Amino acid sequence: MxxxxxxxxxxxxxxxxxxxxxxWETGIAEVLGQWARVQGLDLSDEELLLAYGDHEAAIEREAPTTRYPDVLATAFRRLGDGLGRQVSQEWAQRLGDSVPDWxxxxxxxxxxxxxxxxxxxxxxxxxxxxxxxxxxxxxxxxxxxxxxxxxxxxxxxxxxxxxxxxxxxxxxxxxxxxxxxxxxxxxxxxxxxxxxxxxxxxxxxxxxxxxxxxxxxxxxxxxxxxxxxxxxxxxxxxxxxxxx
CATH class of the missing domain: 3.40.50.1000 (HAD superfamily/HAD-like)
Structure with missing residues (x-):
């Protein structure tokens, strides 16, 4: 247009x-990709981002006063659940704390x-x-x-x-x-x-x-x-x- x-x-x-x-996608994918490799998941950055995105948006709708680091951490855990893998507190916090490094x-x-x-x-x-x-x-x-x-x-x-x-x-x-x-x-x-x-x-x-x-x-x-x-x-x- x-x-x-x-x-x-x-x-x-x-x-x-x-x-x-x-x-932000490069910043998020950096953490998700490292986690996926540790978990033995053969997923590309694009596949991980696609799986992640709806979780973040859903949390923002459900709990709009939640600070963004906690949104990131919770979305990461939901991503893990959807892939049949657990996201530890350490990994969740790593994504939550990563914004300034993007x-x-x-x-x-x-x-x-x-x-x-x-x-x-x-x-x-x-x-x-x-x-x-x-x-x-x-x-x-x-x-x-x-x-x-x-x-x-x-x-x-x-x-x-x-x-x-x-x-x-x-x-x-x-x-x-x-x-x-x-x-x-x-x-x-x-x-x-x-x-x-x-x-x-x-x-x-x-x-x-x-x-x-x-x-x-x-x-x-x-x-x-x-x-x-x-x-x-x-x-x-x-x-x-x-x-x-």
Missing amino acids: TSDLDLTQYKALSFDCYGTLID PAFPDSADALARLARHYKLIIVSNVHRDGFAGSNRQLRGDFAAIITAEDVGGYKPADNHFRALYATLTDLGIDRSELLHVAQSLFHDHVVAKREGLPSVWIDRRHDRSGQGATPEPSAEWSYNLRFDSMAEFADAVDEAFSG
Whole structure:
């Protein structure tokens, strides 16, 4: 999907972080893959991520105030149950504690620095405060606001983050019509963008792979206005729009 969206009309960008800026699938697969090898399971990273993803989303629906490290640990245990293997407390905690170690996509930090010349940047993320603080040591982002699941007591695609986001925009003196949402996940973010009537940019990080990986299939209608394979491509388009 494409559009003639005028990128110069916006004053703020709200970002999903994990999947868009941070390579959460590589981070999760690093732990799941090590565990699977110890268990003698011949499963690829993609197979493990696919088996894992629905468990995480289910826990976030069932217990929305649970801190993200505990969501990760519980989802890991459920994955093990489904595969007929026990996940020890040590392994569960290893995944729960791993968020700050998940790698940034190579283009994220530079793209954020370029975008910050044109917009206020806001994080709306399904993690906890300490986890994002660790990630931002890699991103080095200059964010006007950071909204986490721990702050709002819920997980996307519920609307908790976006209620907080609109209040943040008011504090920043920015109208909702001046906000553009940027995200990889159709399930977590572009479903909400459609529901909220927000213009959005899809950073299709999985463009060269089939399937949804650790992200469930979208549970409702979704939409986006612009699509890019990477944050670098998006930042290029923004720079071109403002220079033109």
